[in-house]
Amino acid sequence: MSQTNIRATIIGFSAIALWGTLALLTRLTDANIPPFQLMAMTFLIAFLLMLTKWRTEGHWGIKFLKQPKRVWSLGIVGYFGYHFCYFLAMAKAPAVQVSLLAYLWPLLIVIFSNLLPGHKLKAAHLLGAIAALFGCYLLIGTGNEAFSDNYLAGYLLALACAFIWSSFSVASRLVAKVPTDAAGWFCGGTALLALICHLAWESTVWPANITQWVGVIGLGLGPVGIAFFTWDYGVKHGNIQLLGVLAYSAPMISVLLLVLFGLAAPTWTLALACVAIVGGSLIAGLSDRPQKGDLTNKKAAQ
Numbered sequence: 001m002s003q004t005n006i007r008a009t010i011i012g013f014s015a016i017a018l019w020g021t022l023a024l025l026t027r028l029t030d031a032n033i034p035p036f037q038l039m040a041m042t043f044l045i046a047f048l049l050m051l052t053k054w055r056t057e058g059h060w061g062i063k064f065l066k067q068p069k070r071v072w073s074l075g076i077v078g079y080f081g082y083h084f085c086y087f088l089a090m091a092k093a094p095a096v097q098v099s100l101l102a103y104l105w106p107l108l109i110v111i112f113s114n115l116l117p118g119h120k121l122k123a124a125h126l127l128g129a130i131a132a133l134f135g136c137y138l139l140i141g142t143g144n145e146a147f148s149d150n151y152l153a154g155y156l157l158a159l160a161c162a163f164i165w166s167s168f169s170v171a172s173r174l175v176a177k178v179p180t181d182a183a184g185w186f187c188g189g190t191a192l193l194a195l196i197c198h199l200a201w202e203s204t205v206w207p208a209n210i211t212q213w214v215g216v217i218g219l220g221l222g223p224v225g226i227a228f229f230t231w232d233y234g235v236k237h238g239n240i241q242l243l244g245v246l247a248y249s250a251p252m253i254s255v256l257l258l259v260l261f262g263l264a265a266p267t268w269t270l271a272l273a274c275v276a277i278v279g280g281s282l283i284a285g286l287s288d289r290p291q292k293g294d295l296t297n298k299k300a301a302q
Helices: 004-017 022-029 035-056 068-093 095-102 103-114 123-140 149-175 182-201 210-237 240-246 251-258 267-284 291-300
Strands: none
Touching: 004 210, 004 240, 004 251, 022 210, 022 251, 035 068, 035 182, 035 210, 035 267, 068 095, 068 149, 068 182, 095 123, 095 149, 103 123, 103 149, 103 240, 123 240, 123 251, 123 267, 149 240, 182 210, 210 240, 240 267, 251 267
C-alpha cells in the first residue's frame, strides 16, 4: 500500500473506533428518546460540525451542495436508508438478531469490493472477514433464541441494512473525486428526513439532564459526525477490503468500553471473540504487505 493509502485506511479505521463508542454513549442518553428524533438530533449535530468547518474556512459550503443527482442519491440512501431500515427492523424483530444480520455489511464490503476496477478478492481477506464475523457472533449472538418466521419482515429489513451500507461504502469508491465535505450536506438531508418521520410517527421526548445531553451530543459529534466523515474518506482512498474486515472490531470496542466503565462483565466468551476479531484483522492486514518479489520488481521498474 502507498503512504496515501495507508493514511486513508488509518483515517477510515478511526470511524470504526468511534462506532465502538456507540453503545456507551447510547447508555448515557438513557432517556427513551424516540429513534427518529434521536436520528434527527444527531445528524443535525453532524451537519453543524461540518458547517463549523466551512465557516472557519470563510464560506457556507454551498460549493459542496452542488453534486450530481447520483451522488446525492448515494449519500441519502446510504445515510438515511440504512437507519430507516434499521429502526424499522428493530421494531419488528429481536434486537440481537437484527444486529447480527445488519452486521453482515463488513463481510459484504469485502466481497463487493471485488467488483471495483483494479481490485481482486484475496482468500486472506475473505478468511479474515469470516473469522471476524464469528467473533462478532460470539459477542452479540450466543445464548439467544433461534430465528423465527414470525420476525421475517424484521430480518429482511436487517438484511437490507447490510446491503445498503456495504453497497454505499463500495460505490463511494466510484465517486472518490467528490470531496468528503459533501457528506455534511447528506447529514443535513438525513436530519431533515428523520425529522419528518419523527413528526409523523413519534412523540417528542427531550433529554432530562446534563448526562443525557452529553450522550446525545457525543453521538452527534463522534459515531454520527466525525465517524461518517472519516469513513467517507477511508473507503474512497484507503484499503476498502481491509477496512471491511477491521469494521468487525467496532462491537468488540463497544463491549470492552462497557466492561471498562463497569456496565458489562468480562467473560471468556468476550476474550475468545476478541481473539477471533483481532486474528481475522491480522490475517487480512498481513496479506497486504508487499512481498519480497514485489519489492524487487518495483525497484527493477524504477
